[in-house]
Amino acid sequence: MSQEIKEKIESLRKELHQYNNAYYQNDESLISDFEFDLKLQELIKLETENPEFFDANSPTLRVGGGITKNFPTIPHQFRMYSLDNSYDFDDLEDWEKRIEKTFGKDEVEFVAELKYDGASISILYENGKMVQAITRGDGFQGDEISNNVRTISNIPLTLNGDFPERFFMRGEIYLTRKDFDKINEKREEEGLDLFMNPRNTASGSLKMQDSAEVRKRKLSAVLYQFISEEFPAETHWELLQKAKTWGFNISSQAKLCKNLDEIKDFINYWDKKRHDLPFEIDGIVLKINNIKQQQTLGYTAKSPRWAMAYKFKAEKVETKLESVVYQVGRTGAITPVANLKPILLAGTTVKRATLHNEDQIKKLGLHEDDFVYVEKGGEIIPKIVGINLDKRLPDSKEIEYIKNCPECGTELVKIEDQANHFCPNELxxxxxxxxxxxxxxxxxxxxxxxxxxxxxxQLYIAKLVENPADFYALTKQQLLPLERMAEKSAQNIIESIEKSKEIPFEKVLFGVGIKHVGETVAKKLVKNFSTIEELRTASLEELVQVEDIGIKIAESIHEFFKNPENILMVERLKEYGIKLEKDENFNQTDSNILEGKTFLFTGKLSLFTREAAEEMVEKNAGKNISAVSKNLDYLVVGEKAGSKLKKAQDLGTITILDEQEFLDLISQK
Known part of the structure; x- marks a missing residue:
């Protein structure tokens, strides 16, 4: 009997996989939705009654329901590199010339693909079954989100045909514009904040704990790269066609191009047509087609030499200015924001745009009810870039910057060398x-x-907290009445607050929010003043003697400790057991290999974070500085390194390293 049940379960699974594949890969409905659901419910019932026949890749797992509390971090067997970006055809021509030096002219063909705007994923398949799905993470390791990825309908759980025994498929998980709008319509009905854009929503959805909720988001996926030790074809194009026969959703817009002219035609076509697509793209990805040529070119520290991303230029549209409002930031800085008549810009609805400061408003010459030109910087942040003066009303008034804080009514101040206005009522x-x-x-x-x-x-509105010291007086009973606060959540908060008493002095000093005292300055102060009391009683002269502490920072520290409310807060923190003195091992180093050497990091780092990099310098007796000058020994560059790299090259005395060379330098110890 059990053998019959097993065969029935396997038969239903095979059938449903075939129907799924036909529907999502070939747009064929081999069975009605009603019949499909009947078969699915029959399989769910059989699997529930016979758990011994569990299969991680059963079609029933598309429904979701698995809860993942923590997503384990898994190393990538093959690193997930980022791509070099280009923004004009000159960059592409330079890239083509570099390739021609290796292979000769007319010896290379390319594959052009749409650059989907979503979240990158790497999926492992073994013996035709999906085994594991990992996010890109930092390229070296990512989060394992297999349960959530299994709910995405056009990612195959089992494969068809003659596929390799073990390989990875890389791709992009995204939301169509239609499904993104549906999510926001539902959130609006429920009184929730709307999501900003499809890309961030797709990325956030992948980390939801309940896979059934992930399924409701209706995520989609496109797969675009086969990864393995060995390749079952000689070209990337052939691999894409094979992958399609195995059941993968491969972009139907990808094109094989013989030369740069064909690439330009492809780019120009999609630059105009991209907003007709049901999903968002932010550019075109170009790859050398021949696998052996890819292997010959290899990789830089951060990206493949055989691929390039062409990013579309920002789109500009016209709309009406409806009003200007003013936001107050943590430091008291006032940011003017334009409320706009909603417009579709680069695939999303735009209602607001930053105006930065009073100088920007004056530079634009902005008037009430103006018609303005808006574009998205880097296709993300909307900004006003001009005004249609032909449409300006004759009696429209110039926008006048506010004089008082919109939140507390305090008169604003403008510091001489800064662009922003500030509300001085910081406490x-x-x-x-x-x-x-x-x-x-x-x-x-x-x-x-x-x-x-x-x-x-919520705590502030309930008058339970007014400054950081108040956190340590909170009780679970005070937290429970808050909206959406369960007992377990309240307990977790209390435990996290208690755990913060282990945080070292330099992080506490950064955390209390002394103006101009960032992470690096806090470390240098702790290096020279062992306790908060020593810092509080230090004179201006003693403070400015500390490396990189100028008179502005020194005066800010003095002003902080002149205020009785700040002194009371610090005393209360001390009473609650917060670390306000230097740890014994604070100045301990791993080696002296970088002693006497100065470092600066610029560009987007991919092998480590900036914080980790600066810590490595300090742990090896080196020094981090904040600007390119004759005092800088090493400039470590990541992606998109700009003016700092150029200045270092112009000086000619600074050693320029990529990230791997920096790691190699430290490893000499």
Whole structure:
């Protein structure tokens, strides 16, 4: 009997996989939705009654329901590189010339593909079954999200045909515009904040704990790269065609190009037609077609030499300015924001754009009810770039910058060498008070998990917290009445607050929010002043003697400790057991290999974070500095290194390293 049940289960699974594949890969409906659901329910019932026949790749797992509390971090067997970007055809011509030096003219063909705007994924298949799915992460390791990826309908769980025994497929998980709009319509009905764009929503959806909720988001996937030790074809194009026969959703817009002219035609076509697509793209990816040529060219420290991403230029549209509002930041800085008549820009609806500061408003010459030109910087952040003066009303008034804080009414101040206006009421202006506490709990400061900005705002409105010291007086009973606060959540917050008492002095000093005292400055102060009391009583002269501490920072520290409310907060933190003195091992180093050498990091780093890089310098007795000058020994460059790299090259005395060369330098110890 059990053998019959097993055969029935396997037969249903095979059938449903075939129907799924035909529907999602070939747009064929071999069975009605009603019949499909009947078969699916029959399989669910059989699997529930016979758990011994469980299969991680059963079609029933498309429904989801698995809960993942923590997503384990898994190393990538094959590193996931980022791509070099180009923004004009000159960059592509330079790339083509570099390739021709290796292989000769007319010896190379290319594959041009749409650059989907989503979240990168690497999926392992063994013996025709999906085994594991890992996010890109930092390229070396990512989060394992297999349960969630199994709910995505056009990712095959089992393969068809003559596929290799073991390989990875790389691709992009994304949301169509239609499905993104549906999600936001539902959130609006429920009174929730709307999501900003499809890409971030897709990325966030992949890390949801309940895979059944992930399935409701209706994510899609396109697969574009076969990865393995050995390749079952000689070209990337052949691999894509094979992958399609195995059941993968391969972009139907990809094109084989013989030369750069064909590539340009492809780019120009999609630059105009991209907004007709049902999903968002932000450029075109170009790859050398021949696998052996790819292997010959290899990789730089951060990207393949055989591939390039062409990014589309920002789109510009016209709309009407409806009003200007003013936001107050954590530091008291005032940011003017334009409310716009909603427009579709680069595939998303835009209602607001930053105006930066008063100088920007004056430079634009902005008037009430103006018609303005808006574009998205890097296809993400909307900004006003001009005004249609032909449409300006004769009696329209110039926008006048506000004189008082929109939150607390305090008269604004403008510091001579800064562009922004500030609200000086830092201890009692609501956004500044809340912002200061959000900063205190942030990862780089006290790192208090589970205590997010919404919870802090609720606590402030309930008059339970007004400064960071108040966190340590909170009880679980005070937290429970808050909206969406369960007993377990409240307990987690209390435990996280208690754990923050182990955070070292330099992070606490950064966290209390002294103006101009960032992470690096906090470390240098702790290096010279062992306790908060020593820092509080230090004279201006003693402070400016500390390396990289100028009179502006010194005066800011003095002003902080002149305020009785700040002194009281610090005393309360001390009473609650917060570390306000230097750890014994603070100045301990791993080696002296970088002693006497100065370092600066620029560009987007892919092998390590900037924070980790600077820590490596300090742990090996080196020194981090903040600008390119004759005092700099090494400039370490990541992606898109700009003016700092150029200045270092012009000086000619600075050693320029990529990330791997920096690691090699440290490893000499």
């Amino acid at each position: 009692h202006c609501p956004p500044q008070v809340v912002g200061r506490m959000i900063h205190y709990v942030s990862r780089k400061a006290l790192d208090i998990e589970n205590l997010g900005s919404e919870t802090i705002e």
